[in-house]
Amino acid sequence: MKKSMNLKHFNFNTGVLYSEDANLLELSDSLETPFYVYSAQTIRENCRSYKKGLSSSDLACYAVKANSNLSVLSLIKDEGLGFDVVSGGELKRVLKIGADPKKIVFSGVGKTKEELKLACDHEIFSINVESEYELELLEQLNKIPRISFRINPDIAAESHPYIETGKADCKFGISEEEALTLAKKYGVEKINLVGVSAHIGSQITNTDLLVEAYEKLENLADQLVSLGFEIDHIDVGGGLAIDYELEKNFSPDELIKKLKQFSSKYNLTLEPGRSIVAQAGVLITKVLGIKENGSQKFLIVDAGMNDLMRPSLYSARHKIDNLVESSEKKDLYSIVGPVCETADSFGSDFEVNANAGDYLVIYSVGAYGSSMGSNYNTRLKPAEILVDQKSHKVIRKAETFDNLIKEEEL
Ligand code: LLP
DSSP: OBOOSSOTTEEEETTEEEETTEEHHHHHHHSOSSEEEEEHHHHHHHHHHHHHHOOTTOEEEEEGGGOOOHHHHHHHHHTTOEEEEOSHHHHHHHHHTTOOGGGEEEOOSOOOHHHHHHHHHTTOSEEEEOSHHHHHHHHHTTOOOEEEEEBOOOOOOSSOGGGBOOSTTSSSSBOHHHHHHHHHHHHHHHOEEEEEEOOOBSSBOOTHHHHHHHHHHHHHHHHHHHTTOOOOEEEOOOOBOOOTTSOOOOOHHHHHHHHHTTOOSSEEEEOOOHHHHGGGEEEEEEEEEEEEETTEEEEEESOOTTTOOHHHHHOOOOOEEESBOOOSOOEEEEEEOSSSSTTOEEEEEEEEOOOTTOEEEEOSOTTTTGGGOOOGGGOOOOEEEEEETTEEEEEEOOOOHHHHHTTOOO
């Protein structure tokens, strides 16, 4: 068994990539490409890495947006994690798999009255309030649920601008000042303010930034306590990076140690998404053909930006390799999808050996892969397969054309 990268549950065995005990070549020959494969063991281990450093009163709430497949959610629930949802739809997903409402936080910048009502009816752990109008909606609903103020601590996450969410001029959260103003305006009789939260962004490699956010939140929590609020937790959001080069590990355990070293006044809540599921997933795609235009050598594959949007949207680079090792000479290619956009490209200078019909593997797609998929160009959503040691199962069937158009009227 050859270890070609730092992914414990994806390894080459006699020249073929396996996920746990599943031979991905055999799977590829039996399924329509493209399709996603997830390793259950990887997800479990990542969940445990979060739980390890937390006490029983702390809470790790998996950010559902990263991968919202019901079977993935169920696996994560069985590991004892809670959930961070950002829409009524995500809330319904976690309720459907039987998640404990006492372990659900609801963040999001544009919650509707209906979504807030659903959260109130289920008495979730915390509604993370991001604007005064949410307090007004709760008043109209005549509800006094557990809430936290989501703070915008004015910290740059030092990642891609599209996924930085904690700078002063971002749409997310409210300032510490506004939090204090609202706390005084509403008072302990009108709101049940039990926490403060933040999420400064995603793909954060410098964990000191999360510590900085935590310190700001703790300072604010102390001030809210002095106003009479019973603050029981600080939610520092998600954001821990993964290494798309498959070399380093960013350890949740170390992050938690860092956060906990200077305070234990409040329980800690975290909202990890990417770091739980990203490295658990690969996307298998087939080479449709090769062509040269100008100075570019293109490998055209059957997965496109609609299946994995990250390269097009954030210029993200995911490692791509042959699914079956070969001794034939490799060449440098731009790997592109079939979608009618120049942006439908996974990047250039990939070194692969490729002939039409070969399979390629795109790594680190368990987070923000399938969940950001679309039907652009009337392309059908791919299947998702969950491998769990010796067994594997289809956890979402490949979409059919009839299903795709079923809500349309002629
Ligand atoms: N909590 C909140 C309130 C969030 O908005 C997010 C992510 C998370 C937690 C989880 O963050 P994570 O641990 O996954 O970094 N589509 C982008 C990422 C967008 C993240 C949005 N919010 C990407 O593919 O890189």
